[in-house]
Amino acid sequence: MKILIIEDEKALGQSIADYLQAESYTCELVADKHTALQRIESFDYDCILLDISLPDGNGLQVLKALRDNNKTDGVIIISARDGIDDRITGLQLGADDYLVKPFHLSELSARIAAVIRRRRFSGSSIIEAAGLTVDTAARTVRAGQQLADLTRSEYDLLLYLLTNRNRVVSKHAIAEHLSGDGEGLFDNYDFIYAHMKNLKKKLMQAGWADRIKAVYGMGYKLEA
Amino acid sequence: MKLLNKTLQYYFWLSIVLLMVAIPVFYFVLQRIVISNIDASLVASKTELIPRLRVMEIHPGTPQPRLEDGVTLEKAPRQPGGDSLYTTDKYRLLTSYLVINQETYRLQIKSSLADHQRLIGSIIILQSVLLILLLSGLLLINQSLARRIWKPFYQTLRKLRAYKVDDPGPLQLTPSGITEFAELNTAVEQLAERSRQSYLSQKEFAENASHELRTPLAVFQGKLEMLMQTSPLSEQQAMLISELADASHRMARLNKGLLLLTRIQNGQFPETAEVSVRDAARHLLAQYEPQISQQRLSVEEDWLDELKVTMSPNLLEVLLGNLLSNAIRHNVAGGKLVVKGANGALTISNTGQPYPLPEERIYQRFAKNSKDAESMGLGLEIVRKICDLYGFEVKYRWENMLHSFQVIMKS
Numbered sequence: 001m002k003i004l005i006i007e008d009e010k011a012l013g014q015s016i017a018d019y020l021q022a023e024s025y026t027c028e029l030v031a032d033k034h035t036a037l038q039r040i041e042s043f044d045y046d047c048i049l050l051d052i053s054l055p056d057g058n059g060l061q062v063l064k065a066l067r068d069n070n071k072t073d074g075v076i077i078i079s080a081r082d083g084i085d086d087r088i089t090g091l092q093l094g095a096d097d098y099l100v101k102p103f104h105l106s107e108l109s110a111r112i113a114a115v116i117r118r119r120r121f122s123g124s125s126i127i128e129a130a131g132l133t134v135d136t137a138a139r140t141v142r143a144g145q146q147l148a149d150l151t152r153s154e155y156d157l158l159l160y161l162l163t164n165r166n167r168v169v170s171k172h173a174i175a176e177h178l179s180g181d182g183e184g185l186f187d188n189y190d191f192i193y194a195h196m197k198n199l200k201k202k203l204m205q206a207g208w209a210d211r212i213k214a215v216y217g218m219g220y221k222l223e224a
Numbered sequence: 225m226k227l228l229n230k231t232l233q234y235y236f237w238l239s240i241v242l243l244m245v246a247i248p249v250f251y252f253v254l255q256r257i258v259i260s261n262i263d264a265s266l267v268a269s270k271t272e273l274i275p276r277l278r279v280m281e282i283h284p285g286t287p288q289p290r291l292e293d294g295v296t297l298e299k300a301p302r303q304p305g306g307d308s309l310y311t312t313d314k315y316r317l318l319t320s321y322l323v324i325n326q327e328t329y330r331l332q333i334k335s336s337l338a339d340h341q342r343l344i345g346s347i348i349i350l351q352s353v354l355l356i357l358l359l360s361g362l363l364l365i366n367q368s369l370a371r372r373i374w375k376p377f378y379q380t381l382r383k384l385r386a387y388k389v390d391d392p393g394p395l396q397l398t399p400s401g402i403t404e405f406a407e408l409n410t411a412v413e414q415l416a417e418r419s420r421q422s423y424l425s426q427k428e429f430a431e432n433a434s435h436e437l438r439t440p441l442a443v444f445q446g447k448l449e450m451l452m453q454t455s456p457l458s459e460q461q462a463m464l465i466s467e468l469a470d471a472s473h474r475m476a477r478l479n480k481g482l483l484l485l486t487r488i489q490n491g492q493f494p495e496t497a498e499v500s501v502r503d504a505a506r507h508l509l510a511q512y513e514p515q516i517s518q519q520r521l522s523v524e525e526d527w528l529d530e531l532k533v534t535m536s537p538n539l540l541e542v543l544l545g546n547l548l549s550n551a552i553r554h555n556v557a558g559g560k561l562v563v564k565g566a567n568g569a570l571t572i573s574n575t576g577q578p579y580p581l582p583e584e585r586i587y588q589r590f591a592k593n594s595k596d597a598e599s600m601g602l603g604l605e606i607v608r609k610i611c612d613l614y615g616f617e618v619k620y621r622w623e624n625m626l627h628s629f630q631v632i633m634k635s
Contacts, residue, residue, distance in 0.1 A: 009439050009443060022453070078442075080435050080442075083487065083492060084492070084493075084538075085492075100438075101438040101439055101441065101442035102445045102472075102479075103445070104445065105445075105446055105449045105450070170448075172470075173449075179511065190518055191514035191515065191518065194514065215457075216457075216466070217462070217463075218463075218469070219452065
């Protein structure tokens with residue numbers, strides 16, 4: 001799957017590309033509007049990551065050009081601006097998602113996966129990995145044939161780890177993913193531990209061999 | 225004391241002193257004039273009498289001519305000296321010695337003072353009344369005039385009092401035709417404009433700095449996550465990375481809080497809706513359930529009504545989120561959390577440190593008071609800014625070993 005990263009901060013663009021490449025995505029990195037416009041004209045991408053403030057113009061112009069040409073590439077805006085107006089403008093112009101810097105790469109990866117899932121045609125809502133089958137449309141999880149009955153948080157947690165499989169996901173990223181804006185009010189990650197324990201127990205009851213590893217108190221990793 | 229009263233006070237004292245001095249002086253001067261007048265008329269009467277008395281000399285034996293009231297003529301031993309004038313209690317008396325037919329007579333002419341005294345009295349009273357009327361009239365005119373003249377000043381004062389440096393527009397004062405006030409207004413307007421500009425640029429700086437910090441923060445966080453993926457990774461390295469991640473997380477959060485503050489101050493939450501504080505609080509309490517159960521807190525809810533307010537739903541959530549999370553975070557294990565809504569006010573109370581918080585410091589940025597070293601100290605400042613925005617009042621109380629924050633949303 002092809003991803004175009006339009007980001008003028010090269011170090012950030014490179015981190016994103018490196019992180020995503022582990023997920024069999026092919027990433028192209030451009031740093032200005034001019035090159036970005038050329039690329040989107042010639043190629044189709046599964047997802048475009050778009051920074052709004054580019055050295056030679058506003059990233060929203062790229063988005064506009066894309067939609068004017070009736071291209072249906074998924075677009076996630078990554079911006080330092082998080083005003084409601086900025087979000088609304090971006091989403092009105094046809095962006096699929098809006099992610100504010102600084103973000104966790106694991107969060108970005110989960111959002112990309114969601115955008116791609118949404119944009120693909122029917123039958124693609126199934127993720128099969130690590131011996132688990134997740135139906136993202138029905139929000140069900142099976143280990144082999146056995147259905148695991150997960151709560152909403154546990155499901156979200158599993159899907160998050162699954163889309164970031166084989167990589168360490170930090171506890172901050174998990175906390176932020178699970179509690180949204182409410183995170184940051186507590187400096188307490190014990191609730192992740194509790195969720196994780198329940199998730200593992202339920203999956204193991206369904207006959208799954210536990211592949212979620214805690215990595216030195218830094219975060220967790222699902223090995224596929 | 226009002227400036228007006230101050231000046232009036234001087235006028236008043238001056239008037240009193242003037243009255244006190246002027247009336248006796250006036251009285252004595254008047255009296256002297258009257259007496260010298262009487263004396264002159266007494267002397268005139270005597271001069272007029274003498275030729276008539278001389279008749280007695282020319283025709284001895286003729287009876288004494290009939291004399292008017294107040295004139296007596298009687299034989300008297302010869303006295304040296306001329307005429308004398310003196311005052312008895314009611315009369316002015318002229319005594320003169322005449323020699324008629326080798327006999328000495330004492331001629332006394334008296335004139336009653338009572339009439340003159342009455343005259344002086346009424347003149348004095350008239351004068352006093354006039355003076356008092358004049359003075360009080362002056363005071364009244366002065367006061368009403370001053371009130372009118374000082375009107376622009378009070379208008380300026382009123383506007384200044386209502387002016388806040390974060391008001392959207394510059395301070396505009398009513399123009400005045402009086403030079404001093406016009407100058408004052410210009411100076412005040414300039415001062416207000418300067419503070420507003422520096423406030424704006426400071427705000428802009430805070431906003432820009434927060435925005436500009438986000439990209440390097442994103443780079444930092446991204447690289448940290450990439451560092452987590454490297455292998456082999458020793459436990460020591462993982463610990464270092466973990467601590468860096470904590471720090472980066474805190475920076476990101478601080479950044480978010482600062483931006484939220486500037487955004488509230490910029491009035492960038494214009495959308496409002498009628499929202500139920502009870503529902504929002506319940507929603508948040510459910511969301512914080514893991515933290516609440518982890519600290520084994522007992523939650524008490526007491527709602528008299530739904531507490532509907534018209535405000536930005538986002539800000540309501542931020543407001544409640546900050547207050548509730550504070551009440552949870554600064555609580556003690558097995559403690560209490562009380563959420564009350566009644567009469568347009570929301571009260572969140574919690575157990576915690578066994579002593580009251582310093583009220584004057586708790587709303588200051590970064591004033592933290594907790595064992596929790598990571599509390600960022602922006603929470604209550606954000607709470608207060610939101611309250612300022614909607615005209616709510618927030619109060620802290622320490623009662624029955626409970627820390628209470630009360631937000632009065634409707635009065």
